[in-house]
Amino acid sequence: MQTVEMKQPAMDIPSGEELISRARALIPILRQRAVLGDERRSLPQETINDLQAAGLFRILQPKRYGGYELSPKVFYDVVMALAEGDMSVGWVYSVVAVHAWQMALFDDRAAQEVWSKDSSTLISSSYMPTGRATPVEGGFLFSGRWGYSSGCDHCEWVFLGGLVQQPEGQPIDARTWLIPRKDYEIVDTWHTAGLKGTGSKDIVINEVFVPEHRTHKMYDGFTCNSPGNQWNTAALYRMPFGQVFSRAVSTAAIGALRGMLDCFLETAKVRVNVMGAKTNEDPSVQLIIAETANAIDELSLVLKRNFDALEGYAERGEAPPIEERVKYRFQASFAPERISLLASRLFKAAGGAAVFTTNPYGRFLADINVGRQHAANQFQMFGANWAKVQMGQQSLDFFL
Template sequence: MAPALVERQAETEDRTFYALDTHEAFRKAGFYRILVPRRYGGYEFGADTFMRVAVALTRGCPSTGWMYTLGAAHALAAATIFPEEAQDEIFATGEFIAPATIMPSGSAVRVEGGWIVNGTWSYCSGSPYATHFMGHTLVSPTEGAPPEPMVFIAPREVWRRLDDWGQQLGLRGSGSHSITIEDGFIPDHYTIPGHMSQYSVADGTPGVRLHGNPEYGGGPLSFMNLESAVLAVGIAKGALDAYSDLMRTRSTLFPPVVGRVHDPDYQYWYGEAAGMIATAEAAILGAVRQWQEACAVGPEAFTAEMEMRLAGISRQSVQLCWHAVEGYLLPTAGSSSVRRGERLERTWRDMSMLHTHAGYAVFLAAKAQRELAKAHFGIPDGLAG
């Protein structure tokens, strides 16, 4: 599918999400069932298969890969942390597409059997074809107590997608629209106290007890961090493809004028970038295997240090991809190759946009390193010195 996605990058950006026939092709291929439990008609193929599909799609079209990945990935989290009653309902069709946001927003009022939720949540990647939405809001656990996060699942009929995406620097076709809920009823079994990224698997999970698959017992935070790095690898591989085409079709700028593919400098720039991207891919797929191996060991393997070590691998993988594109491919491709609409120009914009994502720009860029050191040396939270 990737070659066809390359050809449709421009129209995907104009539409702000991938086409309906692309969505139907993904459905037919079973992409939305990869992480859904077999109990509900899913394939339960595992994190490694899902991540490889994400890389392949993102390599063809970063916006499409981003929208698919951040819509389909959260089937794993939902199957891990939510109770059987909720899973029986949300996975009833065998497909689950749900953008998830980490920033608590809106409000929730307690009513009999659940909550009345109101609010708007931004950056809901995957929303155009989503079956559900996973968000956070703040609620007080008891009257007068300070508000705390609560994660909830909202079925499609409860929310509305806003037409507010497409003017950003990059990833203009990623379907990252805002979602708004007006007096939406969310039943209790569709809610969990706390923040999804801080969910502890130490005592086991509903997913493992229900499905018997250890991958439904892994740490949600580390899995979310792996997603960012996998997307960066896909984007960088697409940029390398574009550079390869230039190597084959263009000549050097200075004498002796030869095809770039025969020029030692271009050979070096290509080789250096290719090595960095291959290293990033090997690192992140290795991290995915580590995550799966930890799942097999059991919840005791998901220590804070282990989670932050995987975050560190994710960070370095993104950095390698960025340095390959920004340091070697973009500056040596030539200005005509980065005109608006050129594939290399688009991949640079998309990777630049990835750098503004809070998961990377805030958490992976700074907080994760400190948390890794604190976990390794046993420094309690809140102790600065």
């Protein structure tokens, strides 16, 4: 099969440090635009343009299609940096840019359709398994409705979750389906308490033909053996799909907490309450600052330790053991819960001024709480599964 080669010379690929620096340079303007994104319930196009110009969407993209093929650790550092400015930006960036990684797992014909004319083309998603596919010659007829497709206004394709209609008694065939913009409708349902700027609207499809090569089996993502691996051979693309994706919907919260703490520190240094007490001399305030800073450090280090291990397995051509996967899965899901509790304490410590929209505390808190609601961040079920595995029982989760 003929393939498209768009590989960049190594000298044109920025270092991870440079890309993280570019993301951090955007923090001030992202804070300024955050109110506008909330009002529009979608990110300003200028923000998407800035992310594109900085090359940030290319971090996990295959070199064959103009990408950088860098470590996921660089990617998540960029997510956290952007979320310091505006969690909606960090969230949209995370869940859109990670799709370049999954695109590398598809049959190469799919990647050609998306990137052969424009390697900056973006893909949104909703992995809710609400789609239903009927097998037909050459592919499937696909229908369904999905919620929460973050950043869909800025994307020309979408990844959607669904099941193939199977005879009774056959195993479940769950896949991701790649659909072009002409074949789906965006329905504006995004009126929310937080993450307003993500524009996470509904996607509707009715009896659209999808060729076989534009599907990716979830089982292949679980076994780290996908069709695209014969073209995209870097170890990066041999990591479990569930591990990479779950961190894409929890990591922005770490950056948002850092942003909230930074704003709090600026105020706390000089704030005096109505009783004349200095905030920076309050032991309870000092303690929440220390606990929050420590949690950010701890959560970041655990994330990087886990991906050091996952990268090691991939480089050796090994599948990570289930015992480690279920632990990592819980740790990804539990981060937003811890963060939401710390954010609530920071909000309270900021006093009455925190309630005004002229200050960012309320937006940070609302965004963190809404991000915690994602299905992948429901830590209770993942914690129970990890405990069962530690006690010698079989894992009931295959999205690992």
